[in-house]
Amino acid sequence: MRLEQEDLKAIGEIVVSRYFKKSGFKYITISDPRRIFKAYHDVDEQYKAYPHMSRDWYVSNSVDKDAYIARTWKELKKLVDFLNGLSDKKLYNFVVQANNELVLAKVETERSEASKEAIAIARNNGYKLYLFKVKVPSNLEYDVDLLNGN
8 A cells, every 4th residue: 555645744743742741841732833823822821810920820830831841931932923923834743842942943854845944944943843754655465354253
């Protein structure tokens, strides 16, 4: 069976997420950043309603902190501004909390596009980038057995 590009991408993301889990990294997928944007707006609204606590306090104590993994307001705002600036470009797969900073992660398979643009944009915005090159076979072999119920 020949795998489609979206199959290769999904398998690559599974491999990388297992790497992060095994390494003990906190990470989130950014294939749909709307969850991050919503959490950002919720934190901002909480702060505006009750400004006696700092925005950093709301970021670190938010119920939705798993949506963004940032530890400070500055980190969260930078991430949201960055993702907004990408518009519809799907250049990155994950955001990782590594060595006390947010790092972007991109997964490539053998048939995926070059990542020069992703590297340049990450660097220009002050982010480090993990670039994973996952080798997934384009064709998978399988057997099918038909078993009778008799």
